[in-house]
Amino acid sequence: MSEATLDRPEAQASRGHDAAGGVIDIRDLSLTFQTADGPVYALSHVDLAVRKxxxxxxxxxxxxxKTTLLRVIADLEQASSGTISVNGLTPEQARLNRQYGYVFQAPALYPWRTIEKNVMLPLEVFGMSRAEQQARARKYLALVNLAGFEQxxxxxxSGGMQQRASIARALSFDPQLLLMDEPFGALDEIVRDKLNEQLLRLWAETRKTVIFVTHSIPEAVFLSTRIVVMSPRPGRIIDIIECDLGDNRTLDIRETPRFLAIAQRVREGLRAGHSYDD
Amino acid sequence: MSAAAPSRAMPRKAGSTIPVLVITALIMAAWYAACLPMNNDLPQLARVTGLAERYQVSWALERPVLPAPHQIVAELYNSTVGTRLFRQTADGMVLNPRNLVFHAWITLSATLLGFAMGSLLGIVIAIGIVHSRTLSKSLMPWVIISQTIPILAVAPIVIVALGSVGLTGLVPKAIISAYLCFFPVAIGMVKGLLSPDTMQLDLMRTYNGSTVQTFWKLRWPAAVPFLFASLKVAVTISLVGAIVGELPTGAQAGLGARLLSGSYFGQTIQIWSALLLAALLAALLVVAVTLAERLTLKAMGSRP
Structure with a gap:
Protein backbone atom coordinates (compact mmCIF):
# COMPACT_ATOMS: atom_id res chain seq x y z
CA MET A 1 0.00 0.00 0.00
CA SER A 2 1.28 3.43 -0.84
CA GLU A 3 2.18 5.65 2.03
CA ALA A 4 0.98 8.58 -0.03
CA THR A 5 1.27 11.82 1.82
CA LEU A 6 -1.88 13.19 0.34
CA ASP A 7 -3.30 14.33 3.66
CA ARG A 8 -0.21 15.87 5.13
CA PRO A 9 -0.64 19.49 3.96
CA GLU A 10 -4.20 19.60 5.28
CA ALA A 11 -3.07 18.14 8.58
CA GLN A 12 -0.59 20.98 8.92
CA ALA A 13 -3.33 23.44 8.08
CA SER A 14 -5.63 22.11 10.79
CA ARG A 15 -3.24 22.99 13.59
CA GLY A 16 -5.49 25.81 14.69
CA HIS A 17 -8.24 23.35 15.38
CA ASP A 18 -5.95 21.30 17.60
CA ALA A 19 -5.09 24.30 19.71
CA ALA A 20 -8.64 24.11 21.04
CA GLY A 21 -7.73 20.94 22.96
CA GLY A 22 -8.31 18.36 20.24
CA VAL A 23 -6.13 15.28 20.48
CA ILE A 24 -7.45 13.57 17.39
CA ASP A 25 -9.10 15.23 14.44
CA ILE A 26 -10.50 13.03 11.69
CA ARG A 27 -12.25 14.51 8.67
CA ASP A 28 -13.91 12.64 5.83
CA LEU A 29 -11.58 9.71 6.26
CA SER A 30 -11.98 6.66 4.05
CA LEU A 31 -9.99 3.48 3.74
CA THR A 32 -10.50 0.95 0.98
CA PHE A 33 -8.67 -2.36 0.90
CA GLN A 34 -8.08 -3.76 -2.56
CA THR A 35 -8.62 -7.50 -2.42
CA ALA A 36 -8.87 -10.25 -5.00
CA ASP A 37 -12.66 -10.11 -4.64
CA GLY A 38 -12.74 -6.38 -5.33
CA PRO A 39 -12.53 -3.37 -3.04
CA VAL A 40 -13.54 -3.62 0.62
CA TYR A 41 -14.76 -0.35 2.09
CA ALA A 42 -13.31 -0.67 5.58
CA LEU A 43 -13.97 2.96 6.48
CA SER A 44 -16.20 5.41 4.69
CA HIS A 45 -16.33 9.18 5.30
CA VAL A 46 -15.51 9.11 8.99
CA ASP A 47 -15.59 12.39 10.93
CA LEU A 48 -14.51 12.49 14.56
CA ALA A 49 -12.82 14.87 16.98
CA VAL A 50 -11.48 13.63 20.29
CA ARG A 51 -10.71 16.10 23.10
CA LYS A 52 -7.97 15.75 25.63
CA LYS A 66 -13.51 -0.03 14.59
CA THR A 67 -10.13 -1.75 14.82
CA THR A 68 -9.14 -0.39 11.42
CA LEU A 69 -9.93 3.16 12.58
CA LEU A 70 -7.78 2.63 15.68
CA ARG A 71 -4.97 1.29 13.51
CA VAL A 72 -5.21 4.34 11.22
CA ILE A 73 -4.82 6.58 14.27
CA ALA A 74 -1.79 4.49 15.27
CA ASP A 75 -0.34 4.64 11.73
CA LEU A 76 -0.53 0.86 11.47
CA GLU A 77 -2.82 1.39 8.45
CA GLN A 78 -2.91 4.32 6.07
CA ALA A 79 -6.10 6.06 5.02
CA SER A 80 -7.05 6.14 1.33
CA SER A 81 -8.47 9.64 1.54
CA GLY A 82 -9.43 12.32 4.04
CA THR A 83 -7.40 13.94 6.78
CA ILE A 84 -6.39 12.84 10.23
CA SER A 85 -4.23 14.49 12.84
CA VAL A 86 -2.97 13.11 16.13
CA ASN A 87 -1.78 15.73 18.60
CA GLY A 88 -1.57 18.09 15.64
CA LEU A 89 0.74 15.74 13.76
CA THR A 90 0.16 13.21 11.04
CA PRO A 91 -0.30 9.69 12.44
CA GLU A 92 3.13 8.82 11.10
CA GLN A 93 4.82 11.73 12.86
CA ALA A 94 2.89 10.88 16.02
CA ARG A 95 4.09 7.29 15.82
CA LEU A 96 7.67 8.32 15.12
CA ASN A 97 7.48 10.61 18.16
CA ARG A 98 6.01 7.77 20.25
CA GLN A 99 2.96 9.77 21.21
CA TYR A 100 0.65 6.88 21.99
CA GLY A 101 0.63 3.56 23.81
CA TYR A 102 -1.15 0.69 22.08
CA VAL A 103 -2.78 -2.26 23.80
CA PHE A 104 -3.60 -5.15 21.50
CA GLN A 105 -6.38 -7.75 21.57
CA ALA A 106 -3.88 -10.24 22.99
CA PRO A 107 -1.22 -9.33 25.56
CA ALA A 108 1.51 -9.77 22.90
CA LEU A 109 4.11 -10.15 25.63
CA TYR A 110 7.42 -11.52 24.40
CA PRO A 111 7.53 -15.00 25.98
CA TRP A 112 11.33 -14.99 26.46
CA ARG A 113 11.20 -11.85 28.60
CA THR A 114 10.18 -11.64 32.22
CA ILE A 115 7.19 -9.43 33.01
CA GLU A 116 9.53 -6.67 34.12
CA LYS A 117 11.62 -6.95 30.98
CA ASN A 118 8.47 -6.86 28.88
CA VAL A 119 7.45 -3.57 30.48
CA MET A 120 10.99 -2.30 29.93
CA LEU A 121 10.88 -3.18 26.19
CA PRO A 122 9.69 0.23 24.91
CA LEU A 123 12.07 1.99 27.30
CA GLU A 124 14.96 -0.08 25.94
CA VAL A 125 13.94 0.85 22.41
CA PHE A 126 13.87 4.52 23.43
CA GLY A 127 17.34 4.21 24.92
CA MET A 128 16.48 5.10 28.52
CA SER A 129 19.01 4.40 31.25
CA ARG A 130 18.86 1.01 32.90
CA ALA A 131 17.98 2.44 36.30
CA GLU A 132 15.18 4.54 34.82
CA GLN A 133 13.85 1.50 32.95
CA GLN A 134 13.73 -0.54 36.10
CA ALA A 135 12.19 2.22 38.21
CA ARG A 136 9.44 2.77 35.65
CA ALA A 137 8.75 -0.94 35.24
CA ARG A 138 8.30 -1.30 39.01
CA LYS A 139 6.11 1.80 39.19
CA TYR A 140 3.72 0.81 36.41
CA LEU A 141 3.56 -2.84 37.39
CA ALA A 142 2.52 -1.67 40.85
CA LEU A 143 -0.06 0.61 39.22
CA VAL A 144 -1.72 -2.40 37.55
CA ASN A 145 -1.43 -4.46 40.77
CA LEU A 146 1.34 -6.70 39.52
CA ALA A 147 3.98 -5.83 42.11
CA GLY A 148 5.85 -9.01 43.01
CA PHE A 149 5.45 -10.57 39.58
CA GLU A 150 8.40 -8.76 37.99
CA GLN A 151 10.58 -11.85 37.58
CA SER A 158 -3.21 -15.75 34.03
CA GLY A 159 -4.68 -14.16 30.92
CA GLY A 160 -6.00 -11.18 32.90
CA MET A 161 -2.64 -10.59 34.56
CA GLN A 162 -0.88 -10.80 31.21
CA GLN A 163 -3.19 -8.17 29.77
CA ARG A 164 -2.56 -5.96 32.81
CA ALA A 165 1.17 -6.33 32.20
CA SER A 166 0.63 -5.25 28.61
CA ILE A 167 -1.25 -2.17 29.87
CA ALA A 168 1.69 -1.39 32.19
CA ARG A 169 3.96 -1.70 29.15
CA ALA A 170 1.81 0.78 27.19
CA LEU A 171 1.84 3.21 30.14
CA SER A 172 5.53 2.82 30.92
CA PHE A 173 6.66 5.68 28.70
CA ASP A 174 3.79 7.88 29.86
CA PRO A 175 2.10 8.59 26.51
CA GLN A 176 -0.80 11.03 26.74
CA LEU A 177 -2.87 8.91 24.36
CA LEU A 178 -3.80 5.29 25.03
CA LEU A 179 -5.18 3.19 22.16
CA MET A 180 -6.82 -0.06 23.29
CA ASP A 181 -8.06 -2.66 20.82
CA GLU A 182 -10.55 -4.97 22.58
CA PRO A 183 -8.00 -5.53 25.34
CA PHE A 184 -10.37 -7.61 27.47
CA GLY A 185 -12.18 -9.39 24.66
CA ALA A 186 -10.58 -12.75 25.34
CA LEU A 187 -11.19 -12.70 29.10
CA ASP A 188 -14.12 -14.06 31.05
CA GLU A 189 -16.88 -11.80 32.36
CA ILE A 190 -15.68 -11.69 35.98
CA VAL A 191 -12.10 -10.85 35.15
CA ARG A 192 -13.29 -8.35 32.60
CA ASP A 193 -15.49 -6.53 35.17
CA LYS A 194 -12.57 -6.31 37.52
CA LEU A 195 -10.21 -5.00 34.88
CA ASN A 196 -12.80 -2.47 33.74
CA GLU A 197 -12.95 -1.05 37.26
CA GLN A 198 -9.15 -0.94 37.45
CA LEU A 199 -8.94 0.73 34.07
CA LEU A 200 -11.39 3.44 35.16
CA ARG A 201 -9.37 4.06 38.31
CA LEU A 202 -6.22 4.23 36.25
CA TRP A 203 -7.81 6.67 33.86
CA ALA A 204 -9.02 8.79 36.76
CA GLU A 205 -5.48 8.89 38.17
CA THR A 206 -3.66 9.63 34.94
CA ARG A 207 -6.30 11.52 32.92
CA LYS A 208 -4.94 10.23 29.67
CA THR A 209 -6.99 10.29 26.53
CA VAL A 210 -8.20 6.75 25.91
CA ILE A 211 -9.65 5.27 22.75
CA PHE A 212 -11.12 1.88 23.48
CA VAL A 213 -12.43 -0.61 20.93
CA THR A 214 -15.03 -3.09 22.16
CA HIS A 215 -18.04 -5.09 21.04
CA SER A 216 -19.56 -5.17 24.51
CA ILE A 217 -22.30 -2.63 25.17
CA PRO A 218 -22.06 -2.70 29.02
CA GLU A 219 -18.31 -2.33 28.81
CA ALA A 220 -18.57 0.68 26.50
CA VAL A 221 -21.23 2.40 28.62
CA PHE A 222 -19.45 1.66 31.88
CA LEU A 223 -16.09 3.04 30.75
CA SER A 224 -16.70 5.82 28.29
CA THR A 225 -17.35 9.52 28.29
CA ARG A 226 -18.51 9.17 24.69
CA ILE A 227 -19.47 6.13 22.64
CA VAL A 228 -18.95 5.97 18.89
CA VAL A 229 -21.35 3.47 17.34
CA MET A 230 -20.14 2.01 14.07
CA SER A 231 -21.68 -0.15 11.39
CA PRO A 232 -20.24 -2.39 8.66
CA ARG A 233 -20.40 -2.45 4.85
CA PRO A 234 -19.17 0.19 4.47
CA GLY A 235 -17.51 0.81 7.85
CA ARG A 236 -18.93 4.09 9.16
CA ILE A 237 -19.98 6.02 12.24
CA ILE A 238 -23.73 5.99 12.70
CA ASP A 239 -24.07 7.58 16.14
CA ILE A 240 -21.98 9.31 18.79
CA ILE A 241 -23.49 9.09 22.26
CA GLU A 242 -22.57 11.22 25.27
CA CYS A 243 -22.15 8.96 28.26
CA ASP A 244 -22.47 11.38 31.18
CA LEU A 245 -22.45 9.01 34.10
CA GLY A 246 -19.92 11.11 35.95
CA ASP A 247 -16.71 10.12 37.69
CA ASN A 248 -16.20 7.49 40.38
CA ARG A 249 -18.31 4.87 38.65
CA THR A 250 -18.64 1.49 40.29
CA LEU A 251 -20.00 -1.70 38.80
CA ASP A 252 -23.32 -1.03 40.57
CA ILE A 253 -23.94 1.83 38.19
CA ARG A 254 -24.95 -0.75 35.62
CA GLU A 255 -28.32 -1.20 37.35
CA THR A 256 -29.24 2.50 37.22
CA PRO A 257 -31.90 3.77 34.78
CA ARG A 258 -29.45 6.27 33.29
CA PHE A 259 -26.98 3.51 32.45
CA LEU A 260 -29.71 1.33 30.95
CA ALA A 261 -31.05 4.22 28.88
CA ILE A 262 -27.63 4.85 27.35
CA ALA A 263 -27.11 1.12 26.76
CA GLN A 264 -30.51 1.03 25.07
CA ARG A 265 -29.55 3.88 22.75
CA VAL A 266 -26.31 2.12 21.83
CA ARG A 267 -28.24 -1.07 21.12
CA GLU A 268 -30.70 0.79 18.91
CA GLY A 269 -27.83 2.37 17.03
CA LEU A 270 -26.24 -0.99 16.45
CA ARG A 271 -29.54 -2.45 15.33
CA ALA A 272 -30.27 0.42 12.92
CA GLY A 273 -26.87 0.09 11.28
CA HIS A 274 -26.80 -3.62 11.04
CA SER A 275 -29.18 -6.05 9.49
CA TYR A 276 -29.13 -9.28 11.43
CA ASP A 277 -30.92 -11.06 8.61
CA ASP A 278 -27.83 -11.48 6.45
CA MET B 1 9.55 -48.51 42.04
CA SER B 2 7.17 -47.89 39.21
CA ALA B 3 4.31 -49.32 41.22
CA ALA B 4 4.88 -46.74 43.97
CA ALA B 5 5.38 -43.82 41.59
CA PRO B 6 2.69 -41.25 42.21
CA SER B 7 3.17 -39.24 39.03
CA ARG B 8 1.83 -40.24 35.65
CA ALA B 9 5.16 -39.55 33.97
CA MET B 10 6.91 -42.48 35.63
CA PRO B 11 4.94 -45.41 34.19
CA ARG B 12 5.06 -43.76 30.76
CA LYS B 13 8.84 -43.52 30.97
CA ALA B 14 9.14 -47.16 32.03
CA GLY B 15 6.73 -48.00 29.23
CA SER B 16 9.08 -46.54 26.64
CA THR B 17 12.21 -48.28 27.93
CA ILE B 18 10.86 -51.79 27.53
CA PRO B 19 9.86 -51.43 23.85
CA VAL B 20 13.30 -49.96 23.07
CA LEU B 21 15.00 -52.89 24.79
CA VAL B 22 12.76 -55.37 23.03
CA ILE B 23 13.52 -53.88 19.61
CA THR B 24 17.25 -53.80 20.40
CA ALA B 25 17.16 -57.45 21.43
CA LEU B 26 15.29 -58.36 18.25
CA ILE B 27 17.84 -56.54 16.08
CA MET B 28 20.72 -58.25 17.91
CA ALA B 29 19.09 -61.65 17.50
CA ALA B 30 18.51 -61.07 13.80
CA TRP B 31 22.11 -59.86 13.43
CA TYR B 32 23.61 -62.92 15.08
CA ALA B 33 21.31 -65.14 13.07
CA ALA B 34 22.39 -63.44 9.84
CA CYS B 35 26.11 -64.02 10.49
CA LEU B 36 26.04 -67.60 9.25
CA PRO B 37 24.17 -67.13 5.95
CA MET B 38 26.15 -63.94 5.19
CA ASN B 39 29.50 -65.61 5.80
CA ASN B 40 28.50 -69.01 4.43
CA ASP B 41 30.80 -68.90 1.40
CA LEU B 42 34.00 -68.23 3.37
CA PRO B 43 36.60 -71.06 3.28
CA GLN B 44 36.83 -71.25 7.07
CA LEU B 45 33.28 -72.58 7.12
CA ALA B 46 33.73 -75.09 4.29
CA ARG B 47 34.65 -78.08 6.42
CA VAL B 48 32.62 -77.31 9.53
CA THR B 49 29.52 -79.42 10.05
CA GLY B 50 26.74 -79.12 12.57
CA LEU B 51 24.66 -75.99 12.85
CA ALA B 52 25.87 -74.96 16.32
CA GLU B 53 29.53 -75.31 15.34
CA ARG B 54 28.97 -73.45 12.08
CA TYR B 55 27.37 -70.57 13.97
CA GLN B 56 30.18 -70.46 16.49
CA VAL B 57 32.74 -70.23 13.72
CA SER B 58 30.68 -67.60 11.87
CA TRP B 59 30.81 -65.35 14.96
CA ALA B 60 34.60 -65.52 15.30
CA LEU B 61 35.89 -65.10 11.75
CA GLU B 62 38.88 -62.85 11.18
CA ARG B 63 37.60 -61.16 8.01
CA PRO B 64 33.90 -61.89 7.92
CA VAL B 65 31.49 -60.40 5.41
CA LEU B 66 29.27 -59.58 8.37
CA PRO B 67 31.01 -59.49 11.74
CA ALA B 68 29.11 -60.32 14.92
CA PRO B 69 28.25 -57.37 17.20
CA HIS B 70 30.60 -58.52 19.97
CA GLN B 71 33.51 -58.63 17.49
CA ILE B 72 32.86 -54.99 16.58
CA VAL B 73 32.65 -53.93 20.22
CA ALA B 74 35.84 -55.85 21.01
CA GLU B 75 37.66 -54.23 18.09
CA LEU B 76 36.41 -50.82 19.19
CA TYR B 77 37.64 -51.51 22.70
CA ASN B 78 41.04 -52.78 21.56
CA SER B 79 41.63 -49.89 19.19
CA THR B 80 40.73 -47.26 21.78
CA VAL B 81 41.22 -48.32 25.38
CA GLY B 82 43.51 -51.21 24.46
CA THR B 83 46.00 -49.11 22.50
CA ARG B 84 48.41 -46.46 23.74
CA LEU B 85 46.75 -43.08 23.38
CA PHE B 86 49.93 -41.00 23.07
CA ARG B 87 53.16 -41.54 21.22
CA GLN B 88 56.57 -40.02 21.87
CA THR B 89 57.95 -38.14 18.87
CA ALA B 90 60.67 -35.58 18.33
CA ASP B 91 58.01 -32.86 18.82
CA GLY B 92 56.86 -34.32 22.11
CA MET B 93 53.77 -36.31 22.93
CA VAL B 94 51.19 -36.64 20.15
CA LEU B 95 48.06 -38.73 19.69
CA ASN B 96 48.94 -42.24 18.57
CA PRO B 97 47.64 -42.92 14.98
CA ARG B 98 47.14 -46.55 15.90
CA ASN B 99 44.52 -45.49 18.39
CA LEU B 100 41.03 -44.88 16.98
CA VAL B 101 40.72 -41.81 19.22
CA PHE B 102 43.33 -40.13 17.00
CA HIS B 103 41.13 -40.68 13.94
CA ALA B 104 37.98 -39.71 15.77
CA TRP B 105 39.61 -36.45 16.85
CA ILE B 106 40.73 -35.67 13.26
CA THR B 107 37.17 -36.15 12.05
CA LEU B 108 35.63 -34.36 15.02
CA SER B 109 37.80 -31.28 14.55
CA ALA B 110 36.77 -31.02 10.88
CA THR B 111 33.16 -31.62 11.93
CA LEU B 112 33.20 -28.87 14.54
CA LEU B 113 34.90 -26.34 12.27
CA GLY B 114 32.52 -27.20 9.42
CA PHE B 115 29.54 -27.04 11.78
CA ALA B 116 30.57 -23.60 13.02
CA MET B 117 31.20 -22.27 9.52
CA GLY B 118 28.04 -23.81 8.07
CA SER B 119 25.80 -22.65 10.90
CA LEU B 120 27.17 -19.13 10.67
CA LEU B 121 26.69 -19.14 6.90
CA GLY B 122 23.16 -20.49 7.29
CA ILE B 123 22.29 -17.77 9.81
CA VAL B 124 23.76 -15.01 7.63
CA ILE B 125 21.89 -16.27 4.56
CA ALA B 126 18.65 -16.45 6.55
CA ILE B 127 19.09 -12.90 7.85
CA GLY B 128 19.69 -11.71 4.29
CA ILE B 129 16.68 -13.56 2.93
CA VAL B 130 14.36 -12.28 5.66
CA HIS B 131 15.42 -8.65 5.32
CA SER B 132 15.79 -8.28 1.57
CA ARG B 133 13.23 -9.25 -1.00
CA THR B 134 15.93 -9.24 -3.68
CA LEU B 135 18.04 -11.68 -1.72
CA SER B 136 15.08 -13.88 -0.97
CA LYS B 137 14.31 -14.10 -4.68
CA SER B 138 17.89 -14.49 -5.88
CA LEU B 139 19.45 -16.55 -3.12
CA MET B 140 16.75 -19.04 -2.17
CA PRO B 141 16.84 -21.02 -5.45
CA TRP B 142 20.61 -21.41 -5.12
CA VAL B 143 20.30 -22.54 -1.53
CA ILE B 144 17.93 -25.28 -2.64
CA ILE B 145 19.88 -26.22 -5.78
CA SER B 146 23.05 -26.56 -3.70
CA GLN B 147 21.47 -29.48 -1.90
CA THR B 148 20.33 -31.29 -5.03
CA ILE B 149 23.95 -31.88 -6.07
CA PRO B 150 25.22 -35.15 -4.60
CA ILE B 151 27.92 -34.39 -2.06
CA LEU B 152 29.89 -37.47 -3.12
CA ALA B 153 30.39 -35.80 -6.51
CA VAL B 154 31.26 -32.41 -5.06
CA ALA B 155 33.64 -33.59 -2.37
CA PRO B 156 36.53 -34.75 -4.64
CA ILE B 157 36.24 -31.54 -6.70
CA VAL B 158 36.52 -29.40 -3.58
CA ILE B 159 39.40 -31.45 -2.17
CA VAL B 160 41.33 -31.40 -5.44
CA ALA B 161 40.64 -27.75 -6.19
CA LEU B 162 41.64 -26.58 -2.72
CA GLY B 163 44.61 -28.96 -2.71
CA SER B 164 45.91 -27.33 -5.88
CA VAL B 165 46.00 -23.95 -4.14
CA GLY B 166 47.79 -25.50 -1.20
CA LEU B 167 44.85 -25.97 1.15
CA THR B 168 44.86 -29.47 2.57
CA GLY B 169 43.92 -31.23 5.77
CA LEU B 170 41.31 -29.74 8.05
CA VAL B 171 39.91 -26.82 6.05
CA PRO B 172 38.73 -28.60 2.86
CA LYS B 173 36.94 -31.21 4.94
CA ALA B 174 35.36 -28.50 7.06
CA ILE B 175 34.19 -26.74 3.89
CA ILE B 176 32.44 -29.87 2.64
CA SER B 177 30.91 -30.27 6.07
CA ALA B 178 29.78 -26.63 6.06
CA TYR B 179 28.36 -27.04 2.56
CA LEU B 180 26.04 -29.74 3.87
CA CYS B 181 25.07 -28.24 7.19
CA PHE B 182 24.32 -24.61 6.25
CA PHE B 183 21.13 -25.73 4.53
CA PRO B 184 18.97 -26.86 7.45
CA VAL B 185 20.18 -23.84 9.45
CA ALA B 186 19.28 -21.41 6.67
CA ILE B 187 15.84 -22.96 6.16
CA GLY B 188 15.11 -23.18 9.90
CA MET B 189 16.29 -19.65 10.57
CA VAL B 190 14.24 -18.13 7.75
CA LYS B 191 11.22 -19.73 9.34
CA GLY B 192 12.30 -18.68 12.83
CA LEU B 193 13.06 -15.07 11.93
CA LEU B 194 9.65 -14.82 10.26
CA SER B 195 7.87 -16.47 13.19
CA PRO B 196 6.92 -13.32 15.20
CA ASP B 197 3.21 -12.65 14.72
CA THR B 198 1.69 -9.42 13.41
CA MET B 199 0.94 -8.13 16.90
CA GLN B 200 4.50 -8.61 18.12
CA LEU B 201 5.78 -6.83 15.02
CA ASP B 202 3.18 -4.03 15.22
CA LEU B 203 4.24 -3.49 18.82
CA MET B 204 7.79 -2.68 17.73
CA ARG B 205 6.32 -0.45 15.04
CA THR B 206 4.35 1.56 17.59
CA TYR B 207 7.63 2.14 19.44
CA ASN B 208 9.25 3.28 16.19
CA GLY B 209 11.82 0.53 16.73
CA SER B 210 14.54 0.30 14.10
CA THR B 211 15.11 -2.77 11.95
CA VAL B 212 18.15 -3.59 14.04
CA GLN B 213 16.20 -3.27 17.29
CA THR B 214 13.36 -5.37 15.89
CA PHE B 215 15.93 -7.98 14.93
CA TRP B 216 17.70 -8.25 18.27
CA LYS B 217 14.70 -7.77 20.52
CA LEU B 218 12.14 -9.75 18.55
CA ARG B 219 13.22 -11.75 15.51
CA TRP B 220 16.37 -13.28 16.93
CA PRO B 221 14.96 -14.49 20.26
CA ALA B 222 11.86 -15.76 18.46
CA ALA B 223 14.12 -17.75 16.11
CA VAL B 224 16.22 -19.41 18.82
CA PRO B 225 14.02 -22.54 19.21
CA PHE B 226 14.07 -22.94 15.41
CA LEU B 227 17.83 -22.50 15.42
CA PHE B 228 18.36 -25.36 17.85
CA ALA B 229 16.04 -27.68 15.93
CA SER B 230 18.14 -26.95 12.83
CA LEU B 231 21.44 -27.29 14.66
CA LYS B 232 20.53 -30.82 15.75
CA VAL B 233 20.14 -31.84 12.13
CA ALA B 234 23.15 -29.79 11.04
CA VAL B 235 25.56 -31.27 13.54
CA THR B 236 24.96 -34.85 12.41
CA ILE B 237 25.28 -34.06 8.72
CA SER B 238 28.40 -32.04 9.53
CA LEU B 239 29.91 -35.32 10.68
CA VAL B 240 28.75 -37.04 7.50
CA GLY B 241 30.33 -34.21 5.49
CA ALA B 242 33.65 -34.52 7.32
CA ILE B 243 33.75 -38.29 6.77
CA VAL B 244 32.86 -37.91 3.09
CA GLY B 245 35.59 -35.29 2.83
CA GLU B 246 38.11 -37.82 4.07
CA LEU B 247 37.32 -40.41 1.42
CA PRO B 248 38.64 -38.89 -1.84
CA THR B 249 42.10 -37.98 -0.51
CA GLY B 250 43.04 -41.60 -0.12
CA ALA B 251 43.21 -40.27 3.37
CA GLN B 252 45.73 -41.13 5.96
CA ALA B 253 43.77 -40.03 8.98
CA GLY B 254 40.21 -39.74 10.20
CA LEU B 255 37.25 -42.08 10.55
CA GLY B 256 36.65 -41.79 6.79
CA ALA B 257 40.19 -42.96 6.18
CA ARG B 258 39.63 -45.94 8.48
CA LEU B 259 36.49 -46.85 6.54
CA LEU B 260 38.45 -46.59 3.29
CA SER B 261 41.53 -48.52 4.38
CA GLY B 262 39.31 -51.12 6.02
CA SER B 263 37.55 -51.72 2.73
CA TYR B 264 40.87 -51.86 0.82
CA PHE B 265 42.16 -54.62 3.03
CA GLY B 266 38.91 -56.40 3.70
CA GLN B 267 39.07 -55.44 7.37
CA THR B 268 35.31 -55.50 7.85
CA ILE B 269 35.57 -55.42 11.62
CA GLN B 270 37.64 -52.25 11.36
CA ILE B 271 35.03 -50.67 9.09
CA TRP B 272 32.23 -51.53 11.44
CA SER B 273 34.05 -50.29 14.50
CA ALA B 274 34.84 -46.98 12.77
CA LEU B 275 31.19 -46.82 11.80
CA LEU B 276 30.09 -47.50 15.37
CA LEU B 277 32.42 -44.82 16.66
CA ALA B 278 31.07 -42.36 14.09
CA ALA B 279 27.54 -43.15 15.25
CA LEU B 280 28.55 -42.68 18.88
CA LEU B 281 30.21 -39.39 17.97
CA ALA B 282 27.05 -38.22 16.19
CA ALA B 283 24.96 -39.17 19.19
CA LEU B 284 27.35 -37.29 21.46
CA LEU B 285 27.12 -34.19 19.28
CA VAL B 286 23.32 -34.29 19.22
CA VAL B 287 23.28 -34.69 23.00
CA ALA B 288 25.61 -31.70 23.34
CA VAL B 289 23.37 -29.53 21.15
CA THR B 290 20.28 -30.73 23.01
CA LEU B 291 21.91 -29.84 26.30
CA ALA B 292 22.81 -26.37 25.02
CA GLU B 293 19.25 -26.03 23.78
CA ARG B 294 17.78 -26.95 27.13
CA LEU B 295 19.98 -24.50 29.02
CA THR B 296 19.32 -21.68 26.56
CA LEU B 297 15.56 -22.17 26.43
CA LYS B 298 15.42 -22.43 30.19
CA ALA B 299 17.20 -19.09 30.48
CA MET B 300 14.66 -17.75 27.99
CA GLY B 301 11.83 -18.75 30.28
CA SER B 302 10.30 -21.53 28.25
CA ARG B 303 7.81 -23.75 29.99
CA PRO B 304 9.62 -26.68 31.66
Missing part, protein backbone atom coordinates in the same frame (compact mmCIF):
# COMPACT_ATOMS: atom_id res chain seq x y z
CA UNK A 53 -8.82 13.53 28.59
CA UNK A 54 -11.81 11.85 26.96
CA UNK A 55 -12.52 8.15 27.22
CA UNK A 56 -13.94 7.20 23.83
CA UNK A 57 -15.25 3.77 22.90
CA UNK A 58 -15.67 2.48 19.37
CA UNK A 59 -18.41 -0.11 19.36
CA UNK A 60 -19.90 -2.14 16.55
CA UNK A 61 -20.17 -5.61 15.08
CA UNK A 62 -17.17 -7.27 13.48
CA UNK A 63 -16.28 -5.77 10.15
CA UNK A 64 -17.47 -2.27 11.09
CA UNK A 65 -13.95 -0.87 10.90
CA UNK A 152 7.82 -14.17 36.34
CA UNK A 153 7.59 -15.18 32.72
CA UNK A 154 4.33 -14.50 30.84
CA UNK A 155 3.14 -18.12 30.81
CA UNK A 156 3.26 -18.14 34.61
CA UNK A 157 0.53 -15.47 34.72
Missing amino acids: GEFISFIGPSGCG KFPWQL
